[in-house]
Amino acid sequence: MTDKNQGKTVAIDENGKGGECRPQEHSLTEVEQNSVKEATLAPPGVERRFRQTDLPAHFIERRKHPRISTEQPPVPAPPLFEDYAPIIGKPELDEIRFLARHLRGKTVKMVNSTALGGGVAEILNRLIPLMNELEVLTRWDVITGGNDFFEVTKGFHNALHGGEYNLTQQIQDIFTAYSEQNRKRMEFAEDLIVIHDPQPVGLVRSKSEMQGKWIWRCHIDLSNPHPGVWDFMKPMVEQYDATIFSAAAFTRQLSTPQYLFYPSIDPLSEKNKELPDEYINKVCDDFGIDRSRPVITQISRFDRLKDPVGVVEAYKLVKKYVDCQLVLAGGGATDDPEGAVVLQEVMESAGDDPDIIVLNLPPWSALEINALQRASTVIVQKSLKEGFGLTVTEGLWKEKPVVAGAVGGITSQIVHKLTGVLVHSVEGCAYQIRYLLTHPEFAAQLGKNGKAHAKENFLITVSLKRWLVLFQILLGMARPNAIL
Ligand code: UDP
Secondary structure: OEEOOOOEEEEEOOOOOEEEOOOOOOOOOHHHHHHHHHHHOOOOOOOOOOOOOOOOHHHHHHHHOOOOOOOOOOOOOOOOHHHHHHHHOHHHHHHHHHHHHOOOOOEEEEEEOOOOOOHHHHHHHHHHHHHHHOOOEEEEEEOOOOHHHHHHHHHHHHHHOOOOOOOOHHHHHHHHHHHHHHHHHOOOOOOEEEEEOOOOHHHHHHOOOOOOEEEEEOOOOOOOOOHHHHHHHHHHHOOOOEEEEOOHHHOOOOOOOEEEOOOOEOOOOOOOOOOOHHHHHHHHHHHOOOOOOOEEEEEOOOOHHHOHHHHHHHHHHHHOOOOOEEEEEEOOOOOOOOHHHHHHHHHHHHOOOOOEEEEEOOOOOHHHHHHHHHHOOEEEEOOOOOOOOHHHHHHHHOOOOEEEEOOOOHHHHOOEOOOEEEEOOHHHHHHHHHHHHHOHHHHHHHHHHHHHHHHHHOEHHHHHHHHHHHHHHHOOOOOHHHHO
16 A cells, blocks of 8 residues: 555555555555455454464474475486376377477487576476487586676576666676686587576577577566676577577567477476375474464575565464464575575564474475475465466466466466466455465365466476477478467
8 A cells, every 4th residue: 555645655554554565566556455455454343353372382393393304315217208198188198299209319408507496497307308208319417607606697687687786897707707617518519409597698609500509498587687787698699599488578679589488397296296195294294384274385495586575474464364374485596695695584574473484495305395385275476576486387286276476477377366366565465365265165266277277388298399399490390380
């Protein structure tokens, strides 16, 4: 709600008193203002304020000492292509096999900046074994760099999302030096070279006319980049034979062809496969989560753009009226140096509320994350900026009602009030969570619609098909408008 006299945005509390709002966010729309009033003001004569019940001691104890696995479990064998038949149907599998047949024996190299943590690693982990099974010979390489390099690339990441940035000559030199170091260490003899995201974009200097086709797969929103950083990157990007973005709105004007690919999830991965209820109970027990009460969950790296502190604030508004627990689970990707600082900020904002469970999970926690998502009553992804937001896709696939920031690729996944709900502020987020907790039938319908939407658009098999078509186009085996 906007206090026009003072010209700044304020949030209302249950007494109608104001406190200052988070700076990055929009002020509330009129519809949201009415919603917030409805959510935060009790009707006359009705006491709707939630009274805190005593949490049994064993939950308090387990929350203080969650059982987080310290050892990486053995990596299970990847599923076979045929295993997807019960999910997508045999005709769809046959179509993909037909596309792959023409590419049999072709070689592909995919390069990104981290093997663990984050959405890109998640996708490559599943896509690459499938391509190999279809005899499109694909390998995955990861660039290396010191802390100075990853600080620069993190700065670039934020700047390309539109943040302030001071692009000095020294920063450019660090980026160029590590690009060169990696370029000299790697070979690029494959038919197709796919470079993911800005960190390794400079490898394209190794492109030569004689060799394969180069593709830049950009997973982030470039619609409003810091001009200096974009001017630095653009000449590299324009050397590629093709670029791929996750949403039409994310692109820049480029002299080279652009394609739209949604990212995807693997329904058979540890992160997304069906789980027995006993395992979900065990994970809840390990982390001190009480399954008899509603659970609101955000799974994300501890990154300010994921707004974990905003989620805590929204939960606090909800908690005044509805009993619930908040789970914030995340971990550090190896290319994200800010994580520890943001985790500290989250702990401070959580304070001593025993129903806020903050979990710093190791990178091998896919099964635990799957269980947490399945144990959730509502899944939140309150990002302020987002590439695509795979955690949203994961929530949709698990048939959960998802409340998410109306940013980036989240808007391709959530059709407001049909496949989930979109929010623009802490108060809007609180309102929607509270609404879903108190309207379970509507929540269940959103979950059903969300799953159907994810199946149609965001499964790995859909993405695999697109890659195969694009490879055929770039290798001159197919004409773009004949197939796409
Ligand atoms: N993830 C994870 N462990 C964590 C936090 C996130 O495995 O501690 C996973 C999450 O389940 C999702 C991916 O990492 O599959 C995050 O992808 P998303 O597109 O949501 O965000 P990104 O981290 O790429 O910005």
